[in-house]
Amino acid sequence: MTAHLTESARHLLADVELLRKALTIRRTEERLLQLCAEGAVRGTVHTAIGQELPALAVIGALGTDDWVFSNHRGHAHFLARTDDVEGLVAELLGRTTGVCGGLGGSQHLHAKRFMSNGIVGGLTPIAVGTALASQLAGTDAISVIFLGDGAFGEGVVYEALNIAACWKLPVLIVVENNGYAQSTPTAAALAGTIRLRAEAFDIEYRNADSWNLSGLLSAARDAVTLCRSGRPTLLEIQTYRLSAHSKGDDHRSRGEIDEYRARDVLSQVLTENDDLIHALERSASARVDDAVRHGMEAAYPLPNVAASTTPPVLWTEVAPASEVASDSIYRFLHDTLAANDAAVLIGEDIGAPYGGAFRITRDLGHRFPARVRSTPISEAAIVGTGCGVALAGGYPIVEIMFGDFLPLAFDQILNHAAKFSYLSRGAAMVPLIVRTPMGGRRGYGATHSQSLEKHFMGISGIRVVALNSVMTPHALYSDVLAHVDQPCIVIEHKSLYARRAGPEPVPGFCWAMTQGSFPVVRLSPTAAAASVTVVCYGQMLDEVTQAVLLAFQEEEIISEAYCLSLISPLQVDALSDSVSRTQTLVCVEEGSGEAGFGSEVVAQLVERGVSLRRVRRLGATGIVPAAGSLEMETIPNARTVCEAIKEICG
Amino acid sequence: MADGIIAQIVVPQLDANTDEYHLADLSVQDHSVVKARDCVAVVETSKSVFEIETPSSGRIYFAPGFGRGQAVRAGQVLAVLVDPAVSNPDLSTTFQPVSEESDSSLAGLGATFSNAALRRLRELEIPPELFRGKGLVRAADVEAYFKEHRR
Numbered sequence: 137m138t139a140h141l142t143e144s145a146r147h148l149l150a151d152v153e154l155l156r157k158a159l160t161i162r163r164t165e166e167r168l169l170q171l172c173a174e175g176a177v178r179g180t181v182h183t184a185i186g187q188e189l190p191a192l193a194v195i196g197a198l199g200t201d202d203w204v205f206s207n208h209r210g211h212a213h214f215l216a217r218t219d220d221v222e223g224l225v226a227e228l229l230g231r232t233t234g235v236c237g238g239l240g241g242s243q244h245l246h247a248k249r250f251m252s253n254g255i256v257g258g259l260t261p262i263a264v265g266t267a268l269a270s271q272l273a274g275t276d277a278i279s280v281i282f283l284g285d286g287a288f289g290e291g292v293v294y295e296a297l298n299i300a301a302c303w304k305l306p307v308l309i310v311v312e313n314n315g316y317a318q319s320t321p322t323a324a325a326l327a328g329t330i331r332l333r334a335e336a337f338d339i340e341y342r343n344a345d346s347w348n349l350s351g352l353l354s355a356a357r358d359a360v361t362l363c364r365s366g367r368p369t370l371l372e373i374q375t376y377r378l379s380a381h382s383k384g385d386d387h388r389s390r391g392e393i394d395e396y397r398a399r400d401v402l403s404q405v406l407t408e409n410d411d412l413i414h415a416l417e418r419s420a421s422a423r424v425d426d427a428v429r430h431g432m433e434a435a436y437p438l439p440n441v442a443a444s445t446t447p448p449v450l451w452t453e454v455a456p457a458s459e460v461a462s463d464s465i466y467r468f469l470h471d472t473l474a475a476n477d478a479a480v481l482i483g484e485d486i487g488a489p490y491g492g493a494f495r496i497t498r499d500l501g502h503r504f505p506a507r508v509r510s511t512p513i514s515e516a517a518i519v520g521t522g523c524g525v526a527l528a529g530g531y532p533i534v535e536i537m538f539g540d541f542l543p544l545a546f547d548q549i550l551n552h553a554a555k556f557s558y559l560s561r562g563a564a565m566v567p568l569i570v571r572t573p574m575g576g577r578r579g580y581g582a583t584h585s586q587s588l589e590k591h592f593m594g595i596s597g598i599r600v601v602a603l604n605s606v607m608t609p610h611a612l613y614s615d616v617l618a619h620v621d622q623p624c625i626v627i628e629h630k631s632l633y634a635r636r637a638g639p640e641p642v643p644g645f646c647w648a649m650t651q652g653s654f655p656v657v658r659l660s661p662t663a664a665a666a667s668v669t670v671v672c673y674g675q676m677l678d679e680v681t682q683a684v685l686l687a688f689q690e691e692e693i694i695s696e697a698y699c700l701s702l703i704s705p706l707q708v709d710a711l712s713d714s715v716s717r718t719q720t721l722v723c724v725e726e727g728s729g730e731a732g733f734g735s736e737v738v739a740q741l742v743e744r745g746v747s748l749r750r751v752r753r754l755g756a757t758g759i760v761p762a763a764g765s766l767e768m769e770t771i772p773n774a775r776t777v778c779e780a781i782k783e784i785c786g
Numbered sequence: 787m788a789d790g791i792i793a794q795i796v797v798p799q800l801d802a803n804t805d806e807y808h809l810a811d812l813s814v815q816d817h818s819v820v821k822a823r824d825c826v827a828v829v830e831t832s833k834s835v836f837e838i839e840t841p842s843s844g845r846i847y848f849a850p851g852f853g854r855g856q857a858v859r860a861g862q863v864l865a866v867l868v869d870p871a872v873s874n875p876d877l878s879t880t881f882q883p884v885s886e887e888s889d890s891s892l893a894g895l896g897a898t899f900s901n902a903a904l905r906r907l908r909e910l911e912i913p914p915e916l917f918r919g920k921g922l923v924r925a926a927d928v929e930a931y932f933k934e935h936r937r
Contacts, residue, residue: 282924460811460813460828462828462835493834494834494835495834495835495836578808578830633810633830633835634808634810634811634828634830634854635811635854636811643896643897643898644894644897644898644920644921644922644923645898645921645922661921661922662921662922663921663922664921664922685898686832686901687897688898688899688922689899689900690900690901691900692900692902692903692924692925694922764930785888
């Protein structure tokens with residue numbers, strides 16, 4: 137009766153459970169397209185119709201402890217992993233019963249040890265990170281990342297492959313090569329071959345295709361076994377997507393699509409007039425119908441309207457301290473590694489004996505060799521790997537050698553680390569700390585002297601903290617570690633490293649700081665009223681302190697200075713009283729002043745109704761030059777801050 | 787070398803690109819007794835921070851005028867180690883000339899004077915010490931003091 141079918145079709149027909157799953161995926165995705173056309177699903181969907189079997193073959197070979205990372209075309213992977221049709225449909229309908237409560241939609245699906253994301257290739261280093269966590273924990277769990285052929289246009293993929301190979305991590309890269317990167321044929325977008333790419337990294341290569349089912353299943357099992365033995369492996373699967381890239385954007389010829397539809401194993405089986413197939417069809421359709429009905433009946437998510445209360449600002453003395461900042465950071469890192477077996481340091485050249493470009497990690501590589509990881513020069517993958525370690529329950533502290541290199545990891549921070557907790561409704565936490573030195577005054581020139589933290593301010597889901605010379609780094613880092621519900625970027629101005637942290641006495645002024653986490657430091661006159669408020673963060677506190685003294689010595693202007701530790705999300709509670717009194721504000725930052733820290737401070741104060749008669753914002757006036765004379769003119773210093781104070785009070 | 791000097795501590799060549807570095811910190815007190823391999827100073831180069839260690843034990847005498855934040859050059863004598871048994875060693879010819887001496891005549895008074903206040907102190911021949919612990923001292927404060935005490 138089935139003699140006319142291909143061997144693969146007969147194989148599928150004989151494997152009822154595999155057929156049921158493949159059919160369920162197809163019917164679900166067909167219905168999702170229909171819901172899109174009806175307007176019930178907002179946004180877009182990218183279906184994998186025609187690519188169900190690769191997903192099922194690979195995921196069917198996995199264990200429950202393995203990680204699966206998917207992409208924008210992730211429904212088949214999700215259903216293969218979870219069989220949660222109801223959760224997927226409700227998610228795309230934007231309902232509370234969706235797998236992410238309607239927050240993620242089609243491209244951002246989270247379940248236990250499953251994650252998809254809409255940035256092509258972006259999850260690859262994160263899979264490397266979960267694999268690193270497995271390796272460190274001594275388990276045999278592997279991490280699988282599904283990529284399309286188009287992902288090989290993304291640099292972060294190569295960074296991740298390189299680290300996976302260098303560290304012999306159990307990562308399985310599954311490339312579903314469907315012949316197109318969206319609309320561009322693979323031949324026009326991919327030079328060379330995927331096999332050669334794997335071989336270049338000394339990564340084991342296996343291949344298969346969608347149309348030879350036994351070969352596909354065998355290759356998937358083989359790749360999983362190889363990977364589980366500690367060999368990073370790449371499995372390339374030739375396949376074809378029978379539907380459009382997204383909802384209807386398809387320029388391929390009908391003839392080409394029909395040719396592949398005829399080869400498609402599931403399509404072949406579904407043409408059979410067979411009672412079993414009819415029963416499976418009815419069951420799958422009924423399940424999808426039920427999922428749609430229940431999804432439609434479920435509630436839409438509502439905004440979180442929990443009232444946020446602002447605690448009163450209470451001031452306390454600044455504890456005296458006398459520890460060199462670099463020693464203090466080292467001590468924090470050492471203490472964290474010693475206290476927590478899940479803590480991991482990741483960064484360029486941080487291993488012993490080199491100990492990092494600024495020698496912060498020193499001998500930690502000798503003390504904790506498995507958990508202090510010197511990396512290739514791969515900032516995006518460094519942050520992504522850290523993010524993966526965090527997702528797996530670790531406490532990664534990554535170092536970006538110079539803050540100027542942090543933009544290379546921007547996507548990993550913005551589109552990945554910052555979003556996972558929200559999209560998973562708190563199920564996927566990312567206790568990631570990113571340390572990086574910023575700032576100038578050392579003649580390093582335009583790409584090693586910048587203060588770029590403002591570009592990371594205002595990003596929902598992350599904190600940005602800046603060290604200063606008054607708070608000991610260990611104390612501030614302890615605050616960071618106590619609040620790792622969100623990833624945190626810590627700005628370490630490089631000129632602070634050799635400074636002894638602690639408040640230096642300033643006659644006529646006293647130091648104070650706010651109680652609680654991420655203190656605001658204040659320098660205020662002991663027995664006189666200030667006529668101007670100066671606000672800053674980081675190393676600028678040193679310049680501002682000098683400027684406050686100069687302004688008094690030269691013009692008898694009495695100033696009050698505030699230095700924020702937490703610069704994003706930024707809060708002005710601690711300084712609003714002072715500004716209300718002085719109505720005169722100077723904002724100082726080392727980065728460029730336009731659209732930066734000072735702008736946000738002023739905007740928030742104005743929104744609170746604080747009356748501001750005079751405002752000046754000081755920041756870098758241009759690109760930071762190497763020549764010392766020009767560099768000092770470009771970035772704010774005690775003299776320019778003093779002149780601004782005098783001018784505004786004049 | 788002068789009598790009692792055990793060793794010189796010289797700024798090493800740390801960087802292929804430059805021989806001028808930033809003296810980031812002095813890690814021990816001047817005139818203190820140190821052990822061999824103690825870190826006595828931290829020097830920052832173009833990309834790294836280096837610790838300068840003592841070659842042997844002894845009492846350390848830093849070159850006069852050296853302080854945090856100053857530029858130092860490779861080959862420059864940063865300090866000498868002296869036999870602790872030698873008191874008041876003659877180091878007058880040991881160090882290269884260094885930067886100008888800082889005026890610390892007002893340091894330690896617990897007060898910050900405006901320039902105008904200092905001018906009035908000089909004009910009125912009032913010793914600054916009378917304002918010890920007074921915090922911020924303006925010209926008006928000096929005038930007020932003068933008027934009160936002239937009576």
